[in-house]
Amino acid sequence: MKYNVPMGPYHPALEEPYRLDLVCERETVKDAHLRIGFNFRGIERLAESRNYIQVIALMERVCGICSNIHTLSICQAAERLTGIEPPPRANYIRVVMAELERLHSHVLWAGIAGKVMGFKTMFMTCFALREKIMDILEAISGNRVNYAMNRVGGVNRDIEDPAAILRMVEEIEREMTRVVIPVFTTNRSALSRCEGVGVLTHERAVACGVVGPTARASGVGQDLRRDAPYAAYAEMDFNVPVESGGDVKARLVVRALEIVESCRILRQALAKLPSGPIHPEDEDVEFPSGSAVSRVEAPRGEVLYCISWEEDNENPTRVHVRTPTYANMPAIRWMVTGARLADTPLIQASIDPCYSCTDR
Amino acid sequence: MTPIAERIPETFDFGGTWEEKSGSWWLVPEAAGPRDVARAMLAHGARFITITATELADGGGVRMDYHWDLDGTVLTFTFTIRDKTAESVYTAESIYDLSEAANWIEREIHEYFVVEFTGRECEPLFLRAGQTPGVNLREEDE
Numbered sequence: 001m002k003y004n005v006p007m008g009p010y011h012p013a014l015e016e017p018y019r020l021d022l023v024c025e026r027e028t029v030k031d032a033h034l035r036i037g038f039n040f041r042g043i044e045r046l047a048e049s050r051n052y053i054q055v056i057a058l059m060e061r062v063c064g065i066c067s068n069i070h071t072l073s074i075c076q077a078a079e080r081l082t083g084i085e086p087p088p089r090a091n092y093i094r095v096v097m098a099e100l101e102r103l104h105s106h107v108l109w110a111g112i113a114g115k116v117m118g119f120k121t122m123f124m125t126c127f128a129l130r131e132k133i134m135d136i137l138e139a140i141s142g143n144r145v146n147y148a149m150n151r152v153g154g155v156n157r158d159i160e161d162p163a164a165i166l167r168m169v170e171e172i173e174r175e176m177t178r179v180v181i182p183v184f185t186t187n188r189s190a191l192s193r194c195e196g197v198g199v200l201t202h203e204r205a206v207a208c209g210v211v212g213p214t215a216r217a218s219g220v221g222q223d224l225r226r227d228a229p230y231a232a233y234a235e236m237d238f239n240v241p242v243e244s245g246g247d248v249k250a251r252l253v254v255r256a257l258e259i260v261e262s263c264r265i266l267r268q269a270l271a272k273l274p275s276g277p278i279h280p281e282d283e284d285v286e287f288p289s290g291s292a293v294s295r296v297e298a299p300r301g302e303v304l305y306c307i308s309w310e311e312d313n314e315n316p317t318r319v320h321v322r323t324p325t326y327a328n329m330p331a332i333r334w335m336v337t338g339a340r341l342a343d344t345p346l347i348q349a350s351i352d353p354c355y356s357c358t359d360r
Numbered sequence: 361m362t363p364i365a366e367r368i369p370e371t372f373d374f375g376g377t378w379e380e381k382s383g384s385w386w387l388v389p390e391a392a393g394p395r396d397v398a399r400a401m402l403a404h405g406a407r408f409i410t411i412t413a414t415e416l417a418d419g420g421g422v423r424m425d426y427h428w429d430l431d432g433t434v435l436t437f438t439f440t441i442r443d444k445t446a447e448s449v450y451t452a453e454s455i456y457d458l459s460e461a462a463n464w465i466e467r468e469i470h471e472y473f474v475v476e477f478t479g480r481e482c483e484p485l486f487l488r489a490g491q492t493p494g495v496n497l498r499e500e501d502e
Contacts, residue, residue, distance in 0.1 A: 306427065322410035
């Protein structure tokens, strides 16, 4: 006999609201329907009543985890529209901030995944480690969540002592490779909850247009840092981890390997940080009429901003954001279909969903 | 850049003039609709990213920018829809049956801008305040 299990909007495993209506037969999920919109704030509409400085501050609040990525994306779009080029040092600082944000996002996710698996020691370990990454972000920007680093044409704050930041990064890398990554890639308890669970096939991943680690765990080797480099990524040497399993384990392994690659990028960016200004001397920004597109590889995958402006207007006529979770969430339906009901919270968590981003 | 990205204007001839600027290749197709474009994009292995809908001033319709990724290059196809099936309801072709990735954004545009996508159901609505489509982003009718 089939029965329905409504999960959410107050979710049993995750901190943000959305609803998943599961159609089950015995312990097996036969189908699922998603509902979002519980976090809708009308940010795109609000952006049309803000000037370009206010829009940056507004878009930073689309997401509490990858706030920096949103300001980077909209600043890049504005730079493409106005023709302003950020100086090289600013591009390197943007890479440092983006990779620190990826690290803290991936470690946060690892902690949540540990908690959902019932592995609470790992949750505490990951969150203690995440604190150290946030300390670095605070040391650079003065802030722990909304860093206010990006501006049109560069960044607002310099990294005055790259060597000190490098030492902090190396300490984090040691702990990551010594504790977190081995647990998630070799621990039997962790793997038994993940192996063969929540499979998203390569074909389905392509059809759904999923992005980021969710795509790379299903054998789709896309990463904008390599495929369409921005900031200073073209000057960085790194690998893009790809797994073919498509299950929770593959998504976990991809993120674990990405932590290592992020540390590698950070070491390069901090060691090669060029000298010079961090933004243009001329503060004037004048927008011509037109539209611009910018994409960035956020911790969860591709973010796209499309902005439009009319000349002499103070405010944009349109700011559209396509966040990675927006692309990844519909695939949850295919991941949970055929899975055990008890595994569905972990499967949902495995895409590292952000409903705040999705709803805007 | 990959070979295909170097030959975009020759490879994708939908009428109109290609322009490379501001982070994308842009085209207003004169001889193709969104479904023709979607078929061609998918045949070349492109990935659908999203649609940016913008309400034009003075009831000029809704501009729809379809963004596709082709080997790391963004291609944007712009269509302006002015047809209305009923008072203040615009209509556009759905590409959902061709690209599953377009499902949510078509539903969102339906809710934000009261655009009906032909050939598909957009209910249940999922991203809006209140019960009336169009209350989020569309200008209020006089």
